[in-house]
Amino acid sequence: MIYRETGQFKTSYASDQAIFPIVQDRVFVLLVVAAAFVVPPLVASEYWLQAVLIPLLVYALAALGLNLLTGYAGQVSLGTGGFMAVGAYSAFKLSTAFPQVNVILVFLLSGVLAALVGLVFGMPSLRIKGFYLAVATLAAQFFLLWLFNKMPWFVNYSSSGTITAPTRTLFGVTVSGPQATAGARYLVAIGLVTIFALVAKNLVRGRVGRAWMAIRDRDIAAEIIGVRPMRTKLLAFAISSFYCGVAGAELVFLYLGSAETLAFDINLSFLVLFMVIIGGLGSVLGSFLGAAFIVLVPIFLTNVPHLIGLPLPVALQKQIELMVFGALIIFFLIVEPNGLARLWQVSKEKLRLWPFPH
């Protein structure tokens, strides 16, 4: 009843191939996206923007990148932190070396540099598969962080050893640096992530995505029917690292404002992998849902004791938070092993038929 699809006929190939063929879906998504652009900068408090929404968007972009590599192309990678670091440090160097260049262009260029690095570290994937590859990408993770720690050139020889986002403006509004408002940074983040999500969605629907999925499912058979494994895998690494690089640049410029290498360590790689698996491997929506889960659940768990008026000592609270978080992960995996995106898909299918059961 909600999805009254009667009368919706497609009269052109283009409309049939649309991302959201059902009108209700399209309207809903457009409304949500518009609301996401308009509502938070006007209504949300500084805390919500700075500590919840901006990190969510930054992680969502990184999760999107990793999902392309792991979910669609089937190459498990634990080097996400390292690639994000490449993006962050190159954005810092580019921006400080060429201050007049537009900050969005700086992000894109740092993404390209991260893609090149990803290409290099993706070469082992031509020979190594599965969990072995995951552990091999850890070599990238540790080496890149060591490199950034070791060479003072990367931090412009500063005595502090950290990189700080310089003040940059976009259309006259300050979007990075200490004077940038949370609202401005949020708008840049959501703008970038929307565009990249659209690009990703079209990539995976097209020939490239199908090649990736072929490699993921049966790579020998894929090779036999003409999918070139080297090109496909390396392209996956490159594009995924591009996304992660831009996310890394956003992490420093839009979220934290400054960072040291510890911010990109192995925990970040694992965190993004969790987002991808919980959200759903092989799903663009899944990246967002996974990021939302990982960002919101700990914050929710931290604030629940305050809400119900139960003052727990902070250590106990954190430990219970960890336990509940772990339990929730296991619970969601048992309930829906294919991730939150599948849950959403199933509920949508049910909604299409509602109130009929089948």
Add this chain to the structure above:
Amino acid sequence: MSRLRAALIGLAALAVALGPLAGPASAQQSIFIPLLVYRTGPYAPSGIPIANGLNDYLNLVNERDGGINGVKLVWEECETQYDTKQGVECYERLKAKNPVVVNPYSTGITYTLIPKAAVDKIVVFSMGYGMTAAADGRWFPWVFSFPTTYWSQASAVIRYMGQQEGGLEKLKGKKIVHIYHNSPYGKEANPTLEELARKYGFELTLLAVDHPGQEQKATWLQVRKINPDWIFLSGWGVMNQVAVKEAAATGVKMDRIVGNWWSANDSDVVPAGEGAKGYKGSTFHAPGTSFKVFQEIEKYVYDKGKGAAKKEEMGAPLYNRGVVNAMFMVEAIRTAMGKYGNKPLTGEQVRWGFENFNLTEQRLEQLGMKGFTHPVKVSCEDHEGNGPLLIQQWDGKKWNVISSWIEPLRDVVRPKIEAAAVEEGKKLNYTMRDCSKEK
């Protein structure tokens, strides 16, 4: 199962919608201080005593004195696990309660908060850590790091080593090794040490230990090969415990190792047991509970059941660190009240209090802290107070102070601070204040 699923989805949606609502508005007649601590996670052994010390001293002020000049203190702990992202979340959430000063207790969190705090008008008190360049108050009016900084510490430790050898000139030709945590924190002392090596002619070897430092065999093999006269340790967390253990196991003479003030706590020497005897560390306050203030904490806080730790844990170096941190904050706020009156103050007013902080010997005696720490004077240019160090030594059961106050080498350190401050300040688009105009 599908109903369960639907219920779950509904619950999750509700959870997301409710989210973190703002806490209750802070009481009007009080001053709020957020405490960013870590009682869990990899650095908990170091974070727990600091948090306890902070809690106990603030409780003492409320219980014994009824607050600062009648204005009660309110504080709230927030767990950061030493992680920058959680630290930012804590800061943003507790900003709603109008805090006046924040202690980030992590280099990463400090760097992230420094630009924010200037805009939010909250003092960043990074006591003995954080951005060393911020010691130049002309560039960073909102950041305070007294009583001393890493670069001063490095110079003072070298002076101590020189004293032990019979004079700084006697260091010529000697071998000194700096074992440091491979992070910006660990590397802090290196430029100062290199300059002092050039000046006094000792052979400096820098050995980095990768995070987290659980396995240090290669480092200590190299130490054995070099056979240095002195070792300076800048570690954190498990790196300290393993370093002390490896040193004891490799047969290094423990009284030739000096740890910096984050590497010389009870938790660092306990795992090594007997082997750690003789290990030295630097500090800017005495360890132990032989000062009147600790009896008062026992009487007013622990005997009323409000103690944060166990009584035996009082006196540990990092516990005392928390106490001294809290004391500095309280006295700075008191200084501010001297000008602005005995009422809940704003961040701006507290900042003035920090900048005009003058802790005298008499005041220390009044506080029951005679000999506990050194008098401090802060000024507009000097947010470091340029304080001296003490060297303490572990005798197997407790820490004992084995030196008198050692001054840092100001003529080497201050110019470097000023140069670094220009660099860091320009990065954030700050302009240098003119202190003479502000008198």
Add this chain to the structure above:
Amino acid sequence: MIELLRAVFVAPFADMVGNPTFLVEVLIGGIAAGLMYSLVALGFVLIFKASGVFNFAQGVMVLFAALTLVGLMEKGAPVPVALGLTVIVMIALAFAIERVVLRPLVNQEHIILFMATIGLNFFLEGFGEMAWGANVKKLDVGIPDTSFLVRGVQINRLELTAALTAAALVTVLAVFFQRTKIGRALRAVADDHEAALSVGIPLKTIWVVVWSVAGLVAIVAGVMWGAKSGVQFSLSLIALKALPVLILGGFTSVPGAIVGGLIIGVGEKLGEVYWGPLVGGAIENWFAYVLALAFLLIRPQGLFGEKIIERV
């Protein structure tokens, strides 16, 4: 340029030859460290071999085992009693994991099971800290952490004990897998769950057995590492150091864990001591992974791992 080539290819070897006692010390240090890594890698191998699950929580299990042991000892239990109780706790943990995590997820893809162990990792982390506190605890098993000299070469007692324990453990496990009935059953389950079920092997019991044995290995690893650094949270990060050992030796091979450990340990130490100073040191972490990666390029399933047979 010549300087660089000389520094990389000539000087370190000259150094090694010029100071042979020191070289022996570095080798011994590497072997000792490598065997300590193997202790942790063994846990991974056991579980992967028998259930195909990459147990992300192995590091935390090591920590949990050490915490339980030390916690019980602090409460006054004498060492053998505390040890016995810890064994019981780890077996109970294995039962709980099988019931709550493995049984509902039977037949799921490997990456899902991997994710479940990640959830387990968080849970055990919080639970262990909640139960025993976050402070660092001294672990004294009666072996002094001192060194003695053998012809000018320094050997550490604690590391020697750890090395011998690791060797003994590996021998016992190898015999267990090859000679006993349960060992055969474990290998059958590792090959094919459904086929094993169809010949009557009780899957649930096997999994409990495997996770218990992994838990026991975790106790040994926890004791050795905990004696080295005190029992605290960072113990769980040892798992990261054990991963290169795993990939070099192969995920499914018990002797591979030992050989891999030796290669990684020695390689790491040699690299750090002789080539490290050239680039500023602290290269151990990534050097181990690069070393493992280099071996993988020649044998993609690890030195002793099962050859991955792919069918179209």
